[in-house]
Amino acid sequence: MIMDRFSTVRATLLLTILGVGLAGMCGRVVWLQTIARQQLIRSAERQQHRTEILSARRGSIFDRNGIMLAGTIQTHGVFLDPQFMLDHFQSENRTLNDMDAALRRLSALIDRSADELADIVAQRHEARFVKVAENLDDRQAEAVRRLNIEGVGTFPMGVRYYPMGSVAAHVLGGVGREGKGLEGLEMKYDSRLSGRPGYWRPMKDARRRPIGVTAEDYVPPVHGQHLVLTLDANIQMIAEQELSAACRRFRADRGEIVVMDPHTGDVLALANWPTFNPQNLNDSPPAQRRNRCLTDPYEPGSTIKPFIVGPALMWGVTRPQEVWPIPGKSYRSRYRSKPIVDVHHYGPLATWDILVKSSNIGMTMLGERLGKARLYQALSCFGFGKPTGIDLPGEDPGLLNPLPMWRDYSIPSVSQGYEVMVTPIQLARGFCVYANGGRLVRPRVVKGALDCDGAVVAADCHQTPAEWPQALESEAADQIRRILCDVPVRGTATKAQSKYWNIFGKTGTAHVSRGSAGYDEAGYTSSFMGGAPAENPRMVVAVIVHEPRQDLGYYGGTVSAPVALRVIERTLSYLDVPNSPQLELPPPAVASVLTGFDEKAYRNRTAVARE
Known part of the structure; x- marks a missing residue:
């Protein structure tokens, strides 16, 4: 009897256990098929498929x-x-x-x-x-x-x-x-x-x-x-080599070179010194990596003068052979208390020679005749104060103050290349106007793009020459180019005279501004902008050397003009450009007209121009 009862309990317990187990299994199946189904599918996909x-x-x-x-x-x-x-x-x-x-x-x-590997496995398990x-x-x-x-x-x-x-x-x-x-x-x-x-x-x-x-x-x-x-690696190397040599020779703080094709706006070379190796960006300080050809405007000094004389000729304000009464080395403008001085004692000069000799007095007199509004208009013609639109990041627009900000003393200051700031790319672009018949090109460094198979996907996407504004009438542009051919021959850039090609150009030597401390009498920016061959320009070059050591030389004609000469000669030789024919220039303008100078006529002309 006891055994039967014990057997019944055991059977009941066993059946209960089996029932509970079976119910659990059924519940698990239901859970897997319903609630956990999507989760398990996603888990399996993660294990089997990994993106x-x-x-x-x-x-x-x-x-x-x-x-x-x-x-x-x-x-x-x-x-x-x-x-x-x-x-x-x-x-x-x-x-x-x-x-x-x-x-x-x-x-x-x-x-x-x-x-190290074991630590990675343990710590990031x-x-x-x-x-x-x-x-x-x-x-x-x-x-x-x-x-x-x-x-x-x-x-x-x-x-x-x-x-x-x-x-x-x-x-x-x-x-x-x-x-x-x-x-x-x-x-x-x-x-x-x-x-x-x-x-x-x-x-x-x-x-x-x-x-x-x-x-x-x-x-x-x-x-x-x-x-x-648009860069040419060979021309780029020429520019970098010559710039580096000059900056080291004159112990300069830094320097820039821009080489352009004046007819297309193509930048053939764009160099800064000191430079860096892009393979190791962290090895060079940020200041060394600045593309100062675009980012750092400076006061250009006398290289601004052709951009004033050109419009003055176009407007009929003066003419190349007009003689100006330069009163020796010093001139007191009614717009400025401090006298305007020239490096040399010139006496009366024609407009031609004011540009060739880079007379500050002559340019101030021309600026007085033009007045503030037309000085501003002249520089605006060349795009100063606005970005060039070059396809590189970080371009600075430079500085050309709005006309309401001009004061009377702005006339002599701007006429000598102060109170206005330009970048090297702006200077080179502006000078292209005198090499291409008066058109203001848009500089570019990207010529086009190819897909990974070499098919052209973008080509010559910049403005076409037909879209470039006419900054200057072609006759005035050609006149200035002819005058500037005399600068390496009888002017301030004799060290830029070539035996093989006719070069036209302009020097610049400007004191460096120290902000509220004023201008540094011992700090200079030495520059030269030039082009060649003059009869059919293939290239324009702008060379700027900042703060060369004064005792080694600081004039633009001493520091930067020889650099431009070597860049021009090496580039034209590389491009296999034929040598220039003999350059024919008129005799010194003043020598033939000095005795005929009419001071009364000069005063009347100046008064009419101001009106």
Whole structure:
């Protein structure tokens, strides 16, 4: 009886346990099929499908002749998947010693110690991707893959390199560690150069090995476009070499050169000194990486004078042979208490010689005749005070005060190249007007773009010559160019006279402003702008050297004119430009007309011009 009762209890208990177990299993099935279904599907997809980014290759940058200035080398990186590594070693019942041994084998191939790798796995045990090495070549990456360590993999990456080193560094700029453009063209055209990354989502087995991919799970990357520049690498090197030599010789603070084709606006060279290597941006201070050809305006001194005389000729305010009563080395303008002085004692000069000899007194007299409004209008014709629109970042508009801000003393100041500020690119652009018949070009450094297969996707996207404004009538522009041919022959730039080509140009020597402290009597900006050949200009060059040491020389004709001469001669020789015919200039203007100077007629002409 007792045994029967015990058997019944046991049977009941067993059935109860079986019933509870069966109910639990049914509940689990229901839960898996309903509540947890989507969660489990997503978890399975994460294990079987993992999206992997396919990097786009950054486009290259070439000069106008196809010489590579910036490119990308395909390398490899190494990553750890700490979570997968720990899970795998635990599931395989392998010890930590086994993992340490695997990490030691890996550390022998990359620049990381085994202890560092072990710390990464321990401290970032939930991470799925930790980069532990980069810039491995194909051989090194294959060696890592042959280790066959679970949770260790390689991935492709691109490294930017500059095969010509520091050449055109301020134009190119550079990229950061993550491959993003930080300065120059690399920053300006970052989206065009970067392209667009793709992705793929391969199905993987339990050991994370790809076993298949569908078409909809693969989007190929769109590689970046290539830029073709207007720069000529050979002319760029010429400019950089000559600028560096001059700045070192005269112990200058810094310097800039711009070389342009006056008929197209193409910038053939744009150089700053000191320079830097874009391969290692962090090795140079930010000030050294400034593209001062665009960012740092300065007072141009006497290089402003052709931009005043040209419009004056066009408006009929003066003529090349008009003689002005220069009263020796000093002149007191009614607009300024401090006397205006010339370097030399000239006496009466024609307008021609005022420009050739760079007479401050003569220019002040012309400025007085023009008045504030027409002085302002003259400089506005050449785009001063406004950005040129060059396709580089960071351009400064310079300074040309609005007319209401002008004072009477502005007339003698502006006439000598003070109280107005220009950048080297503005100066070069303005001088192109005298080389192309009076048109104000728009400078550019990008000629076009190619896709990754070499097909043209953008070409000559800037303004056409028909859209360029006529800053000056062609007759006046040609007159000024002819006058400026005399500057290297009988004027202030005899060190820019060439045996082979006729050069036209203008020197400038300006005191450096120290802000509220006034002008530094020992600090100078030495400059020269020129073009050649005068009979059919192929190039314009602007050379600016800041604060050369005074005891070594500081005049624009001493410091900058010889630099321009060497750049012009080397460039025209490289371009195989034929030598110029003999230059024919009139005799010194004053010698033939001095005895006929009529002071009363001069005063009447000046009075009429002011009206």
